[in-house]
Amino acid sequence: MLSSESCVDRGIVVGGLFGRSAELAQIERFLESVRSSGDIWMLRGDAGIGKSALLAATGDLAAAKGMRVLRASGSEFEAAISYSILHQLLLPLRAEIKRLPPGLRDALTVALGLGPGPAPAALLVCNAALSLLAAVAKHAPIVLLVDDAQWADRPSAVALGFIARRVEHSPIGVVVSSRVGAVSHLDWRGLAELEIQPLTREASGHLVDARFPKLPPQIRQSLLGLAQGNPLALVELPGTLMGSAAHDWKPTAVVPLTERLEQLYSRRIAELPYDTRRLLLIATFEGHGDLRALRTITDLAHLAPAERAQLLTVDDTAARVTFRHPLIKSAVVASATHEERRLAHIAIADALAGDQERHAWHLAAATDGPDETVAALLEQSAPEIMQRGDVLGAVAAMARAAEMSATKENRARRMVEAAYLGAEAGGAGKDLGMLLADARAVSPDSADSLRAATVAALLMVDGDGALHAAIRLLGGAVEIGDHAWRGDDPALEAAMQTLLLLCWFASDPESWALYQRALSRLETDPSDVLAVTSAVIPDPVRTAAAARPAFDALLATLAGAKDFARAMRIGFAAFYLDRLGDIRDSSWRVLQSGREGGAPRLKVGALMYLCLDDFSTGRWEEGRRLAEEGQQLCATRGSQFLIFNFLYCRALLAAGRGDVGEAFELADEMTRWAQPRGVGLAMTIAYHPRVLAAVAQGDYESAYRYASAISPAGVLAPYVQVATSVMFDLVEAALRTGRTAEARAHADAMRVADVAAISPRMALIQCGVDALVLGDEAAVARLEEALAEPNAERWLFDASRIRLALAESLRRRKAPSAARVHLLNARIGFAAMGAEPWLARTVHELRANGYRHGPARRPPIALTAQELEIADLAASGLTNKQIAERLYISHRTVSAHLHRIYPKLGITARAGLRDALAEQESAGRPGSDG
Secondary structure, eight states, X not given: OOOHHHHTOOSSEETTEESOHHHHHHHHHHHHHHHHHOEEEEEEEOTTSSHHHHHHHHHHHHHHTTOEEEEEEOOTTTTTSTTHHHHHHHGGGHHHHTTSOHHHHHHHHHHTTSSOOSOOOHHHHHHHHHHHHHHHHTTSOEEEEEEOGGGOOHHHHHHHHHHHTTOTTSSEEEEEEEETTOOOSOOOTTSOEEEOOOOOHHHHHHHHHHHOTTOOHHHHHHHHHHHTTOHHHHHHHHHHHHTSOGGGOOTTXXXXXXXXXXXXXXXXXXXSOHHHHHHHHHHHHHOSOBHHHHHTTSOGGGGHHHHHTTSEEEETTTTEEEESSHHHXXXXXXXXXXXXXXXXXXXXXXXXXXOHHHHHHHHHHHOOSOOHHHHHHHHHHHHHHHHTTOHHHHHHHHHHHHXXXXXXXXXXXXXXXXXXXXXXXXXXXXXXXXXXXXXXXXXXXTSOHHHHHHHHHHHHHHHTOOHHHHHHHHHHHHHHOOSOOOTXXXXXXXXXXXXXXXXXXXXXHHHHHXXXXXXXXXXXXXOHHHHHHHHHSSOHHHHTGGGHHHHHHHHHTOTTOOOHHHHHHHHHHHXXXXXXXXXXXXXXXXXXXXXXXXXXXXXXXXXXXXXXXXXXXXXXXXXXXXXXXXXXXXXXXXXXXXXXXXXXXXXXXXXHHXXXXXXXXXXXXXXXXXXXXXXXXXXXXXXXXXXXXXXXXXXXXXXXXXXXXXXXXXXXXXXXXXXXXXXXXXXXXXXXXXXXXXXXXXXXXXXXXXXXXXXXXXXHHHHHHHHHHTOOHHHHHHXXXXXXXXXXXGSHHHHHHHHHHHHHHHHHTTOHHHHHHHHHHHHHHHHHHTOHHHHHXXXXXXXXXXXXXXXXXXXXXXXXXXXXXXXXXXHTTOOHHHHHHHHTSOHHHHHHHHHHHHHHHTOSSXXXXXXXXXXXXXXXXXXXXX
């Protein structure tokens, strides 16, 4: 039973209902009105929208308040029985009926079939019912609840309307529910109505998660789209959707309905003329509601009966026809014969001859048995579907092409290709292994061994994490395969890209040697992306700098590119060249596509690149949110092997904030996960957050030990990519623990390897290390020049740490003024990021330098004219998009400017802009002509 307190709860779940807090609050007010003066209420809504649940909630609340509840429900099978509804309502008052005056008592007894007598006049029955209710209500308020009033018999409907118009000043409430658009005998004109709206997507999601907590994410997403907030559909459809394998899905498919759902619309559809039903079937299969396409097939005048039945709406301006609910389409299909469906698909295929993908799907739907022409059309459409981010659609197209293949060789080949599309994208369902097994069963000799090995390797890693077994399997297939060793061979390209990724996970010399052998066998140059990633990824310390020109050429191809897989492969190299900022726009596009249902593995890559860039550039709050999103994605979408990337990002951010315990726990979790799987990369990079956490505690002995575990002092270990990330930490920790020789050896190794040539960030770190180790004026001057570079502050964490270390060195050398400048800038950077341990060190160092101003007072820092304009507009409340439109720049550019503005003003978020600008105004407003 509902409590009154539950009804004013503003959460998603209220009194057992999801997303109905507003309606339940109205019920509360209605019942209070009933108690004081009587009230009425009509609930209208589509079938399955939750009217019955709200009526039940009303009854429970009324009973809890001491009211008497009388219930009735209309039935189409009793609509012809006079006073059927009134009988249900008043039967519980049979004893009270006997106490009515004789005339009223006899009229009501006869009308309800409780006794013999001549048929009473309708007005007499109405008065008798009203008198009965008024007499009973003297003892306790009464609430009448009538569900499905569209099926109320005429006499009962007349009586209900009579009562509803006369409850004023009596503690009687009347609540009836009826479907939108339904014809009813009940005259409710001029009386209160409330149309029940569908659940929000958030509330729908909570309902689904509560009822079906283990529903696969892809099925959950499809369910939310199909149900469109209809609670009955949300609880009825999961079983149907779960029964459909991923490769059975196709754009022309309509979800089969359960019996309860089919009943919602089937009768209304059956009453339509044949030509209207045919047009509804064609509109359902056409899918887009394009009136122009429909007009080429049939006469649109046949839509009129469906409009009048409120099954669809026609928008002449947009030239679209829209069904009121997706389930209507399912009911339309369920009511059609097989031949009617086949002819509809043929008609649509003819009308869409210029749209290869949709033309092919409709031909496939209309074709029984093998057809190589249609199979080839579907196969050709699969890559385009994949580029749109529709993984399941691409897999379905290729699987359907396999079904329609005329030879067992083509059938097997297309099955393997379908499995590859799903495995390469990640999270496309559990049926990929079955596709691969079926292909081998159909044609053991003809299934593409290299493509099949690529699929098997990906599935092995995504399954139980058998990394080294996957490397041996794929490496063996690459090395002994009978395919042409040409760089433009798509199967070989995919196999090499996958092998590169697996070897990166393993990060051991044996795996990389296997990869290099395979790469050396290419008879022609590899693709531009494979050439760059092969040059950069294995050993960036020694090979990344030489690949920079080729990488720049790759970046030039990214603008507006729709090939998200290519963008993410370029991002792989971008990380080790410190160029993740150059692919942020692409990463955001991929992430948005993933959030809308695109390839999970690509979404994981985009999240990883954004998180890593956020850490380096000081966007720590955004990085934290994205890392949590990535971890959740990996945990729920079958990509658990990749989860260590987000444990790593979260651990780095925790260490930076000073949450040392969390940083160590996450690092230890990475190690525990990686050791049994042989994921050398994860085991190695887990030391990075340990280094930072130790430095945050001032434990430089541990920091040196952790950094040396990645790469010993004086050595930049081959195939250990993260060695560049802890170079500064190792040198600083060595100096603070008295290991001067080791610090010098590491600085020398960095210069010998010429890490500065890799990127401006590496050049800045090299200058920082040299200034600490050499300590001469020339080294300090080079660092000052590097810090003055326009892009130096982009690497906010590195630049701020280097400034702090330099300032500490300058103070020891009796140069407090020079030290103070760097400390003030470092303080702003650390404050903007929330790097509390380093901020505390900086404030302490400032005091040691004799600086006595409080941390809230910061000297004015020059904003450029454009930065100042953007800051003013943002402080006024405009969004990034609005600012971009006003200044004729992109919203991404606005975001980048704000990211630079915040640390200059000593704030961390947009909310602080107004006060910071006012403070700067009073101090002499910053600005320049730059």
